[in-house]
Amino acid sequence: MKEVRFGIIGLGSMGTHHARYLINNKIKGARLTAVADINPEKLRWAEESGIQSFTDENAFYCSGLFDAVLIATPHYHHPPIAIKAFEHGLNVLSEKPAGVYTKQVREMNEKAEESKQVFSIMFNQRTNPLYQKLRELIQSGELGQLKRINWTITDWYRSQSYYDSGGWRATWKGEGGGVLINQSPHQLDLLHWITGMEPSRIRAFCYFGKYRNIEVEDEVTAFLEYKDKATCVFTTSIGEAPGTNRLEIAGDRGKAVIEDGKFTFWRLRVPESEFNREYTGGFGEPECWKIDVPVTGKETGHQGITQNFVDNILYGTPLLATGTEGIKSLAASNAMQLSTWIDDWVTLPVNEDLYHQKLTEKIKQSKIGKSVSDKTLSVDGTY
Structure with a gap:
């Protein structure tokens, strides 16, 4: 060929x-x-x-x-x-x-x-050299065993007119969700791609129509737990201006932050676990070097x-x-919605039958516009 x-x-x-x-x-x-x-x-x-x-x-x-x-x-x-x-x-x-x-x-x-x-x-977003560099740093062990992740991604601002531009938008029948399914799949994908980890359970709080006249979630805060004791707080919203996009990952050998197009690495001279094991001086902490990580290339x-x-x-x-990796970020998204619907923790792999049952109930109540057809090619694939 x-x-x-x-x-x-x-x-x-x-x-x-x-x-x-x-x-x-x-x-x-x-x-x-x-x-x-x-x-x-x-x-x-x-x-x-x-x-x-x-x-x-x-x-x-x-x-x-x-x-x-x-x-x-x-x-x-x-x-x-x-x-x-x-x-x-x-x-x-x-x-x-x-x-x-x-x-x-x-x-x-x-x-x-x-x-x-x-x-x-x-x-x-996998073509972004910032995230590629962070993934390389983590996969090489430079950050050590991961402890904590915080991602605040609230710069997905969308006005009411955006949602009013199509009857299918922000409806359970038309889109199947809101910010989690439309805007934030990129960050949910990057979470597992960068770290190589998948959560073992999730507790989430989704707010439906909090800022806009829509059926689906427009703000979410979720807490993710991983098998190796690492945790993540993930917050996303379409109703903040100006929004924030800040990813912070703490590991045994320091802390990495990506924000405003910059990659900063606070590197510990010795791993925190080693310092804690050997230090006897009471108050004190490991020596830390702040490094502005050079990133070359451009996002394609x-x-x-x-x-x-x-x-x-x-x-x-x-x-x-x-x-086939697309199912990983979708599993996290489904778990966040399901956690809110049942008001409890959701263990992964997510209960697919229960999620589909709850989603079907939402679809039956959906107020989707009459302009939307169920045919395969009827509406556009706009973000």
């Missing part, structure tokens, strides 16, 4: 964004050859660019015009579309999140494994993930964001 031919399904703002950089040859070894959406209005610009367009999903899959599907539809549709693509022997690059509930995503992952096709997910975002996906197909380059 000399190039990867793409078919994009879903031409909302994100699908259109992906299409334009492919058309403009921003991805080496890739070409956009087909697009699909049930709204003919969304297809006109693609047709004018000479791209084959489809309103029928089956015709799209059977066209033979592409080698890989890029999914940019609403959240609920990601797994069924991916499954159909795998069944047609196609590679898949999906927008985040992997889906809305883990029971659905687990089936998608099984189909991906069976198909042996390349599967990646658009966790574009969506295009970086797409290029990596293409390079994997063509040259076997390791995937930066393997699609």
